[in-house]
Amino acid sequence: MRNSPVLGHLSRVLSGVALMVVAGALPWLSRTDPAAAVLRARYAELEPSPEALAAVRDELGLEGGPLDSSLRWWSGAVRGDFGTSWVSGGEVAPGVWRALGVSATLTLFAVCVALVVAAALVAPACRRVLRDRPQRGSGPVGVALTALPEFLLASALLVVVAVQLRWLPPYGWTGPDTAILPALSLGIPAGGLLGRLLADAVAGVAEERWVHVWRLSGAPRRVILAGVLRRAGAAVVDQLGFVLIGLLGGAVAVEQVFAIPGLGRHLLGSANAQDIPSLQAGVLVVAVAAALVGALTSLARRLLRGGPLPPGSLPPPPEPRGDGRLARWTAGTALALLLLILVTGLPRDPYTIAHPRLAAPSPALPFGADASGRDLLARVAHGTIGTLTPAFLIVLGAIVVGLLLAMLGEVSRGPAEIANATPPILAGVIVAALLGPSVAGAALAVLWVTWPPLTTHAASLVEEARAMPHVRWLPLAGVSSTEIWWRHVLPSTIPRLLRHGMLRLPGVALALAALGFLGLGAQPPLPEWGLLISEGIDYVERAPWTTAAPASALILTSVFAVALAGLRRRLPPNAPRRPSLTVREDAEVSIPASAV
Amino acid sequence: MSDAELTVAQVSAVHGRGGRARQALAPTTLEIRAGESVAVVGPSGAGKSTLADIVLGLRPPASGEVRVSGTAWCTPGSLPDRRRRRLVQGVSQDPTASFVPRWTIRRSIEQAVRRLTGETDAADRIRQAAELAHLSPELLDRRTTALSGGQAQRAAIARALAVRPAVLVADEPTSALDPATARSVCAALFASAAETGTALLLVTHDPELAARCTRTVRIVAPAQHR
Numbered sequence: 031m032r033n034s035p036v037l038g039h040l041s042r043v044l045s046g047v048a049l050m051v052v053a054g055a056l057p058w059l060s061r062t063d064p065a066a067a068v069l070r071a072r073y074a075e076l077e078p079s080p081e082a083l084a085a086v087r088d089e090l091g092l093e094g095g096p097l098d099s100s101l102r103w104w105s106g107a108v109r110g111d112f113g114t115s116w117v118s119g120g121e122v123a124p125g126v127w128r129a130l131g132v133s134a135t136l137t138l139f140a141v142c143v144a145l146v147v148a149a150a151l152v153a154p155a156c157r158r159v160l161r162d163r164p165q166r167g168s169g170p171v172g173v174a175l176t177a178l179p180e181f182l183l184a185s186a187l188l189v190v191v192a193v194q195l196r197w198l199p200p201y202g203w204t205g206p207d208t209a210i211l212p213a214l215s216l217g218i219p220a221g222g223l224l225g226r227l228l229a230d231a232v233a234g235v236a237e238e239r240w241v242h243v244w245r246l247s248g249a250p251r252r253v254i255l256a257g258v259l260r261r262a263g264a265a266v267v268d269q270l271g272f273v274l275i276g277l278l279g280g281a282v283a284v285e286q287v288f289a290i291p292g293l294g295r296h297l298l299g300s301a302n303a304q305d306i307p308s309l310q311a312g313v314l315v316v317a318v319a320a321a322l323v324g325a326l327t328s329l330a331r332r333l334l335r336g337g338p339l340p341p342g343s344l345p346p347p348p349e350p351r352g353d354g355r356l357a358r359w360t361a362g363t364a365l366a367l368l369l370l371i372l373v374t375g376l377p378r379d380p381y382t383i384a385h386p387r388l389a390a391p392s393p394a395l396p397f398g399a400d401a402s403g404r405d406l407l408a409r410v411a412h413g414t415i416g417t418l419t420p421a422f423l424i425v426l427g428a429i430v431v432g433l434l435l436a437m438l439g440e441v442s443r444g445p446a447e448i449a450n451a452t453p454p455i456l457a458g459v460i461v462a463a464l465l466g467p468s469v470a471g472a473a474l475a476v477l478w479v480t481w482p483p484l485t486t487h488a489a490s491l492v493e494e495a496r497a498m499p500h501v502r503w504l505p506l507a508g509v510s511s512t513e514i515w516w517r518h519v520l521p522s523t524i525p526r527l528l529r530h531g532m533l534r535l536p537g538v539a540l541a542l543a544a545l546g547f548l549g550l551g552a553q554p555p556l557p558e559w560g561l562l563i564s565e566g567i568d569y570v571e572r573a574p575w576t577t578a579a580p581a582s583a584l585i586l587t588s589v590f591a592v593a594l595a596g597l598r599r600r601l602p603p604n605a606p607r608r609p610s611l612t613v614r615e616d617a618e619v620s621i622p623a624s625a626v
Numbered sequence: 627m628s629d630a631e632l633t634v635a636q637v638s639a640v641h642g643r644g645g646r647a648r649q650a651l652a653p654t655t656l657e658i659r660a661g662e663s664v665a666v667v668g669p670s671g672a673g674k675s676t677l678a679d680i681v682l683g684l685r686p687p688a689s690g691e692v693r694v695s696g697t698a699w700c701t702p703g704s705l706p707d708r709r710r711r712r713l714v715q716g717v718s719q720d721p722t723a724s725f726v727p728r729w730t731i732r733r734s735i736e737q738a739v740r741r742l743t744g745e746t747d748a749a750d751r752i753r754q755a756a757e758l759a760h761l762s763p764e765l766l767d768r769r770t771t772a773l774s775g776g777q778a779q780r781a782a783i784a785r786a787l788a789v790r791p792a793v794l795v796a797d798e799p800t801s802a803l804d805p806a807t808a809r810s811v812c813a814a815l816f817a818s819a820a821e822t823g824t825a826l827l828l829v830t831h832d833p834e835l836a837a838r839c840t841r842t843v844r845i846v847a848p849a850q851h852r
Contacts, residue, residue, distance in 0.1 A: 499723030506682060506724075507734070508711045508741030518726070 038443040045444030053313060054100025054107075056464070057306045068116040103310065112311035117303050126296065126311040132203055133292035136216070136285075137277045139209050143217025144224060144273070147175065151225025155232040159241075159258050160251045165233035175222025179540055179588060181283035181547050182581055184215035185563070188287055189570050189577075201289035212288045216281055220273045227269055231262035264334035271327030275320045275453065282455045283544055297456065298548060301463035309463050316456060324447075361593035364586045368414065371583060375411020380404060380557045388573040397579040400562075401569055406579045413557040414583060417546075420473045421539040425531040427477050432484035432527065433520070436492045442485055450482040454541040455548065462550040469558075472551030476541045480534065487530055491523040498522075536591030543584055559584050629696075630657040631825035632681065632714075632793045637690035638848075639676045649848035651676045653690060656843045658793070663819060663826035665836035668845040674829045675719075677845065678797040681827060682716045695792050712742035715786035716795040717815070719802060721778035724785050725770045731781045732766040735788050742789045755788035758818035760810070776807035780814055787818055794819055797829045812838075 065086040066078050106113060112122040151171065158165055191211060192200035202208050235241070235258045244254050282294035289295075293312055300309035374396070381404065389399035397406035435442035457475035465471045495501060496519060504514050539559075545551040546560025554561065559580045566576030639651035651673030658664045666674050679685045681692055683699065683706040692699040694713050699706050706714070718724065725734040732752060739748035756763055761780040770778050779799060786794055796815060800808035812835060819826040828839055836842045 499718065499720050500726055502684065503716070503718065503723045504726075505684060505705075505708075506711060506714075506716060507738035508708055509737075510708055 037441060041441050041444035042447065043444070045448055049317075049448060050104065051097065051100050053310060053317070054103040055096035056310050056313075056460075057099065072117065072119065107311075107314060112314075113307040115305050115308050117305045117308075122308050122311045125308070126293075126315055129291060129293045129296040129312070130315050132290060133278055133281065133285075133294065136209060136212055136281065136290065136292055137274070139213035140216035140220065140277050140281075141274070143213050144221035144277075147218055147221025148225035148228060151175075151222065152228045152232060155229040155236075156255060156259070159232065159236050159255050162245065165236050175218055175225075178219055178222075179544060179584065180215055180219055180281075181287060181544055181560075182563070182584060183218060184212065184284045184287040185567055185570075185577065185581075187211045187215055189574075193571060203290045203292075208288070208290075212281075212284050212290055215284050215287075216277055220277060224266065224270060224273060227266045228262055231265045232258055235261045235265075260334055264331055267327050267331045267334060271323050272450070274323045275316075278316065278319050278323075282459065283548060286548060294455070297459045298550075301459045301550070304463055304466075306463065309460070313456070313460060357593045361590050364590035364593065368583065368586050368590065371407070372411050372414055375407040376415070378405050378408035378411070380408040380412040381555060388569060388576065390573070391575050398573065398575040400565065400576050401573075406562075406576065409557040409562055410559070410579050410583050413559045413562055413580060416469075416552065416556060416558045417539045417542055417560075418535070420469055421476075421535055421542055424473050424477045424480055424538050424542075425535050428480040428484045428534075429488075429524075429527050429531045431477075431481040432488040433492075433523070435481075435485045436488035437515075442489075446482040446485055449478055452479055454479045455544060455550075458545040458548070458550045462545075467550045467553060469552045469556070472542055472545040475545065475550075476538055479541070480538055484527065484531060484534075488523065488527055491526055492519060495519045495522045533591075533594055536587045536594070539587055540584065540591070629659065630693075631660050631695055632656075632658040632827065633691075633693040634677070634681065635691050635693070637677070637680055637687040637692060639673060639680060639685070640688040641676075649688075651680075651687075652846055652848040654843075654845050655690075658825040658827060660792070660825055661820065661823045662841070663816065663828060663839040665839035665842045666827065666829045666845060667831070667833070667836050667842055669847050672845045672847045674845060675797055678716065678795050678827070678829050681793070681795050682714055683711065712789045713791055714793045714795065715789060715791040716797065717779070717782045717786055717799045719798040721773075721775070721782040721802075722770045724782040725778075727770060730767050730769055731773075731785070735766075735785045738785060739788055748788070751788045751790075752784070755784040758787050758814075758821060759784035760814040774807075775803050776811055779803060779807075779811050783811070783815055783818060787822060787824070790822065791824060793825045793827065795827045795829075798831065799828075800835070801831065 065083045068086050069078050069082060103113065110123060112126060114120060115122050115125075155165060157163075188200055188211065191197050198211055199208050238261075241254060241258065244257065278293065281292060282298050284290075285292045285294040286298060293316060297309060297312040297316075300306070300312060383403045385395060385399040385403045385405060387399065387401055387403045389395055389403070391398040395405060395407070397410060400406055400409065435446070454476055457478045458472055461471045461475040461478075462468075465474075501514060501518050504518060505511075509518075542551060543558070543560035543563075546558045547564045548560070549564065552558035552561050554565070562580035563577055563584070566573075566580065569576050634654060634656045636653045636655055637651070638649065638653045641648050641650040654673075654677060656664060656666075666677060668674055676685075680687045680700065683692075686700055686702055686705055689702060691701050694706075694710075698704075699710075699714070716724075725731060729737075735752050735755070736748045739745060739751055743751075745751070752766065753763065756766060759780045761777070761784050765773060765777055765781065770781070773781060779802075783799075799815060800811055803811060815826075815828075816838060818824075826839070828835065830836055
């Protein structure tokens with residue numbers, strides 16, 4: 031029963047309905063009384079007396095319960111009426127459509143950039159197919175491109191190209207020239223991810239037996255390449271979908287850096303102002319777009335692969351390749367540098383204002399001082415702890431959730447698909463709007479996007495453990511099913527799940543930092559990488575080290591994450607090789623900041 | 627009802643569900659008395675191993691009923707009660723199925739004896755079972771990974787007999803062994819079953835082996851339409 035496809039469909043439908051109810055009832059989920067929030071936003075000087083609150087409730091149609099207001103909101107939303115903003119009192123809909131137009135245009139530009147980058151990365155693998163050369167991994171270029179978090183790339187492009195070289199306008203949305211930098215900062219990491227996945231998939235497919243058979247039977251090279259690309263494309267098309275959704279709704283940071291009035295900035299603004307109707311509309315638009323993209327990608331996958339997937343698993347992205355030596359060295363170096371920062375910085379004090387403002391780096395102050403005169407080395411080192419500790423807890427939480435849901439089987443399918451398609455920043459925006467910005471809120475948002483892959487993996491590991499002959503036969507020895515779970519299935523599942531979780535740790539840390547950068551996570555004066563970068567970015571011309579220090583820590587983590595994901599698990603020499611089992615954990619570490 | 631130890635009445639099985647459902651075992655009926663051995667033969671895909679799984683109580687039948695020692699054992703809605711598991715034991719094609727890989731043979735047998743019979747001291751039973759299965763006692767303190775195929779299969783027979791079952795199911799017990807080892811393992815299997823008066827259900831491909839049983843039941847391939 032746990033794996034019945036009917037249950038999977040039922041789960042999808044129910045989670046969809048639940049999501050709709052929740053989206054409609056967002057005002058009631060907010061930690062604050064919606065009426066009080068509106069009152070505070072509009073008339074800051076007015077006392078929140080019961081009469082005033084009642085008047086606001088009356089005016090906004092907030093009477094009735096959450097289900098009631100959800101229904102009312104939906105009946106408006108299907109007619110294109112998203113209600114009125116709590117802050118301005120104006121119609122929400124026109125603003126959202128405008129933002130959607132801007133975002134769609136920007137996404138289009140970014141996709142063009144991404145396709146060019148991806149094509150460049152896939153070209154060597156295709157050339158090797160044409161020339162019948164042995165395949166190699168996607169190489170360090172792909173790693174470097176995907177390792178750059180978007181908000182960092184955006185900041186760097188802004189500083190170098192717009193501010194120092196003055197080649198392009200630094201912000202705004204006034205013409206094609208203002209779209210170039212944002213499209214680059216969105217498109218390069220996305221293209222890097224796609225290209226890397228596709229190159230790995232091409233390399234994997236090129237080694238399949240049928241390619242050999244086709245070669246022997248004299249098929250033209252073009253035909254072979256087309257066949258290889260078709261199969262490889264089928265493996266990557268789901269990732270393409272996630273990337274598209276990420277570009278459309280998750281481009282918050284880039285839109286913020288370049289001050290582009292797109293959907294992302296609309297969402298962020300609504301979250302900061304706790305303007306829930308405006309947030310609802312934005313989320314709905316992104317969700318509809320995500321559903322459309324999802325339908326399109328599954329259609330594309332059907333065309334490429336033929337037929338629907340058998341129920342039971344989300345398709346894993348292709349296996350990363352490479353000889354691993356370079357990856358090991360890269361990962362090792364990055365880790366060593368991070369440890370060096372930690373060891374030297376942790377004993378220092380991150381909070382005391384003891385230095386001249388924006389003091390330049392010197393032997394006594396290796397990373398310089400920030401705008402308030404605090405020791406940057408200390409802040410970056412403490413920020414490592416402040417970023418990695420929640421990340422660690424998130425990963426552990428996701429493992430627990432994954433195991434629990436894996437026991438439930440197909441029931442978790444609907445929520446998993448929704449969560450899998452949510453860009454972390456979108457989740458962060460929603461949580462921040464409901465609970466106010468905090469580390470815990472950001473952690474909750476990142477947990478929401480972290481559990482699905484771990485659940486999928488846990489489910490496949492559990493299935494595998496239960497299918498082992500000796501586990502199947504344990505009932506014969508009088509072992510109860512509870513005991514089979516606790517003493518035989520879980521012990522063989524948990525170590526591998528932990529390993530997968532640890533591979534995801536740096537990616538989780540980066541997502542947290544991105545939320546911190548947007549002000550949705552840790553609040554000042556807490557040292558946290560994202561927050562440190564956003565504090566430093568205002569002084570980047572006078573004191574570049576204020577951004578360089580936390581950014582380099584972040585890049586080191588990112589490089590570490592991507593290099594680690596590229597490592598293959600080394601099996602003991604006599605262990606049985608079961609490809610289907612070794613693929614998952616490494617392969618599913620999708621690239622950290624790219625979905626951001 | 628007769629005094630059969632094992633009664634399989636009109637038992638069938640279905641793989642998959644919904645539109646993909648496919649009959650895996652056509653309705654099958656057989657009976658085994660104490661001390662008898664019955665060979666189950668039939669073409670590949672006829673559902674021989676599925677029948678073995680059902681008799682072992684590892685999966686419920688789609689229809690029909692299995693009775694052991696005169697009481698219901700497993701029906702479409704129910705698997706056997708944990709406390710009665712002692713009654714039916716098995717030897718699989720893959721002897722590692724009988725043992726937890728990280729435990730020694732002795733520990734696996736001990737655990738089974740303790741759970742199924744409630745006896746805390748399993749030493750006697752283990753010694754007797756090893757003797758019955760022609761397993762040298764020093765092998766009891768190894769793990770399955772350190773045994774040869776024939777040794778592991780004898781250990782599996784010992785494990786099954788240690789709890790003194792009424793019915794022993796052997797699913798292709800020799801198919802993974804070389805001919806000489808297969809002969810000696812078979813000898814051990816038949817001898818021990820006869821000595822303890824256990825009803826033996828032997829699933830096999832091998833006509834020679836089938837000929838040594840009291841009776842042969844041939845199961846037919848299920849109809850290929852859904």
